[in-house]
Amino acid sequence: xxxxxxxxxxxxxxxxxxxxxxxxxxxxxxxxxxxxxxxxxxxxxxxxxxxxxxxxxxxxxxxxxxxxxxxxxxxxxxxxxxxxxxxxxxxxxxxxxxxxxxxxxxxxxxxxxxxxxxxxxxxxxxxxxxxxxxxxxxxxxxxxxxxxxxxxxxxxxxxxxxxxxxxxxxxxxxxxxxxxxxxxxxxxxxxxxxxxxxxxxxxxxxxxxxxxxxxxxxxxxxxxxxxxxxxxxxxxxxxxxxxxxxxxxxxxxxxxxxxxxxxxxxxxxxxxxxxxxxxxxxxxxxxxxxxxxxxxxxxxxxxxxxxxxxxxxxxxxxxxxxxxxxxxxxxxxxxxxxxxxxxxxxxxxxxxxxxxxxxxxxxxxxxxxxxxxxxxxxxxxxxxxxxxxxxxxxxxxxxxxxxxxxxxxxxxxxxxxxxxxxxxxxxxxxxxxxxxxxxxxxxxxxxxxxxxxxxxxxxxxxxxxxxxxxxxxxxxxxxxxxxxxxx
Numbered sequence: 001x002x003x004x005x006x007x008x009x010x011x012x013x014x015x016x017x018x019x020x021x022x023x024x025x026x027x028x029x030x031x032x033x034x035x036x037x038x039x040x041x042x043x044x045x046x047x048x049x050x051x052x053x054x055x056x057x058x059x060x061x062x063x064x065x066x067x068x069x070x071x072x073x074x075x076x077x078x079x080x081x082x083x084x085x086x087x088x089x090x091x092x093x094x095x096x097x098x099x100x101x102x103x104x105x106x107x108x109x110x111x112x113x114x115x116x117x118x119x120x121x122x123x124x125x126x127x128x129x130x131x132x133x134x135x136x137x138x139x140x141x142x143x144x145x146x147x148x149x150x151x152x153x154x155x156x157x158x159x160x161x162x163x164x165x166x167x168x169x170x171x172x173x174x175x176x177x178x179x180x181x182x183x184x185x186x187x188x189x190x191x192x193x194x195x196x197x198x199x200x201x202x203x204x205x206x207x208x209x210x211x212x213x214x215x216x217x218x219x220x221x222x223x224x225x226x227x228x229x230x231x232x233x234x235x236x237x238x239x240x241x242x243x244x245x246x247x248x249x250x251x252x253x254x255x256x257x258x259x260x261x262x263x264x265x266x267x268x269x270x271x272x273x274x275x276x277x278x279x280x281x282x283x284x285x286x287x288x289x290x291x292x293x294x295x296x297x298x299x300x301x302x303x304x305x306x307x308x309x310x311x312x313x314x315x316x317x318x319x320x321x322x323x324x325x326x327x328x329x330x331x332x333x334x335x336x337x338x339x340x341x342x343x344x345x346x347x348x349x350x351x352x353x354x355x356x357x358x359x360x361x362x363x364x365x366x367x368x369x370x371x372x373x374x375x376x377x378x379x380x381x382x383x384x385x386x387x388x389x390x391x392x393x394x395x396x397x398x399x400x401x402x403x404x405x406x407x408x409x410x411x412x413x414x415x416x417x418x419x420x421x422x423x424x425x426x427x428x429x430x431x432x433x434x435x436x437x438x439x440x441x442x443x444x445x446x447x448x449x450x451x452x453x454x455x456x457x458x459x460x461x462x463x464x465x466x467x468x469x470x471x472x473x474x475x476x477x478x479x480x481x482x483x484x485x486x487x
Contacts, residue, residue: 004374005348006232006295007094008242009060009366010279013053013106013140013250015343016305018326019272023343027321028269029262032280036299039347041355041395046344047362047416048303050407051333053140054108056302056363057245058082061089061109061129063367063383067411067479071110076167077143077205081110085128088382090367091241092130097376100132100235104228105245107136111149118145118163118210121152131243135227141220141247142310144205146198147213148223156213163210171195171206178202187252191434193310201252201311217254220247221271225278229285236289244282248275251309265322268307268315293350300363301342306332306435316436329456333432335408335423335440336456352394359392359400360416368485369393384483405478408440415475419451422471445472 017023020030022037049059054075055066062083066072071082083089091101103126111125126134135150145165148155154163164172171177178185179194179202186200196207199217215223228244248255253267255274263269279299286292305324307315309332330336344361346352368386371378391397404416409432415422428441440446445468447461461468478484 003294004097004239005350006240006291007099007370008244008282008295008297010282010297010299011060011105011243011245012275012299012301012343013245013247014303014306014309014332015249015272015301016324016326016331017328017338017341017343018322019249019305019324020276020343022345024326025322027264028272030272030276032276032283033299033345036279036283036297036347037345039349039354040297040352041346041357043344043346043357043359043361045358045360045400046300046342047340047360047404047406048301048342049340049362049364051303051335051339052409053302054082055407055411057109059385060363060366061091062087063090063364063386065364065385065405065484067407067413068384073411075108075110075139077139077145078116078165078167079110080113081124081128083109083129085124087129088379089130090370091243093367093371093376093378093382094241094374095130095132097374098239100238100240101130102133102231102240103131103243103245104135104231105137105224106140106247106250107134107245108139111138116165118147118154118165119157119159122149122154123152125149125152127151133231135224137215137247140250141217142193142203142251144196144198144203144207145210146203146207146215147210148215154210154213157210158212161209161211163213164208166206168206172208175206175208177206187254188312189310190308190312191310199254201254217252218256221256221274221278225281228282232285232291233289236291246275246278248272251311251313253311253313253315264318266314266318268313269318269322296346296348298366299343299345303340304328304331304334304338304342306437308435327454329438330440331437333409333435333439334437335412335414335426336438337421337450337454339408340406346393348394355395357392357395357398359389359398360402360404361389361392361400362404365389365393365401380487383485385485387485403474405475412440413475413479414440415471415478417471417474419449420467420471421448421450421456422446422468422475424472424475447471
């Protein structure tokens with residue numbers, strides 16, 4: 001029997017549509033991602049399901065719109081797991097089909113069932129929702145706890161120095177925080193991020209103990225890369241699925257010293273170059289092991305870009321000559337397309353001819369499409385919003401989804417139908433404070449034809465009231481539905 005392809009999802013964090021060379025970036029060199037694009041398909045209309053991280057990651061693994069789970073919102077570092085153990089997931093489906101499965105990198109989908117004891121095995125977690133192996137950070141690199149977990153166990157934990165984590169306002173006794181000790185910081189917060197100081201950077205939340213287990217930001221990229229490569233090397237004799245979730249270019253941006261100054265855009269540009277190097281190292285390993293031809297590699301991002309997301313790293317000041325969202329309006333947190341339309345590359349040399357695609361595709365669709373690829377049936381209760389768009393993903397068709405719901409901050413929904421996108425009226429600021437990104441909030445409905453107006457500058461709602469009424473009713477029907485995929 002012919003061996004099914006290995007599958008690797010390379011998932012960036014806060015990377016914009018215009019942040020890499022093959023999508024138009026001129027001043028951030030990404031030769032390895034450009035090489036991936038040249039050997040595969042570059043999608044022009046590839047979407048995350050949300051403009052923030054936790055909801056997008058939830059949808060990728062479950063094939064469900066995040067608004068179906070009210071807990072699928074940006075999580076603290078100690079929030080409980082939001083995927084029910086034993087429920088259908090992408091890794092569980094692949095595991096049932098004989099794949100070895102692993103997650104390496106950012107998790108941010110919760111751990112445990114409530115108050116976590118970080119000094120014992122932390123469960124449930126990734127290993128309870130379909131992953132054989134996991135080497136993760138609990139949430140984000142700007143949140144406590146600043147430790148790695150390997151299959152639920154904190155790495156390098158000294159039992160004599162137990163970890164305590166809190167997201168209360170009150171610091172632990174003896175804890176040094178950025179709020180109280182700014183003189184100890186080598187990267188100051190621009191807003192929030194004034195909790196426990198780790199590695200000269202204050203974080204969100206509080207932490208005491210676990211000194212030997214704390215990560216060093218500058219070596220995080222190489223640490224995760226080493227674990228990802230180790231998994232591939234140890235499972236090269238069987239089909240494997242690797243969800244390799246980068247922390248770049250999320251804040252705080254602290255690249256390895258050899259990448260400092262790689263771009264004129266300061267740390268944000270430099271960590272993108274660092275991430276591109278990681279991609280190259282992974283591709284080189286696949287080639288060395290003779291696995292590249294039959295490995296399906298996807299690269300994408302959980303949401304759109306943000307420059308100032310809490311630290312003074314000069315990302316705004318040094319942005320000249322580079323537009324992270326490319327031609328799109330908005331960015332992270334936004335209902336505009338810059339929040340959810342992201343770089344989306346797929347390469348599988350054995351089966352996929354290089355090219356470009358205008359098909360509408362979403363991370364939601366990996367579940368149903370990969371099930372179709374390997375001939376694995378989907379139970380009725382699995383992947384309620386995942387569509388089989390395998391032909392589009394493999395470049396055999398330019399037809400993907402007909403419609404897609406995406407969400408901005410706080411589960412504010414947007415409907416995409418064909419080339420039309422509809423944003424209902426929403427209360428709230430037109431521009432999010434601190435991050436200076438347009439939200440999409442407006443007191444009137446917004447309707448854009450993205451085929452003619454990719455930058456969403458001309459609101460056509462007054463000219464097409466029937467279209468607005470139709471799309472508003474359809475969005476309400478989708479939100480009230482139990483599932484959108486057919487039988």
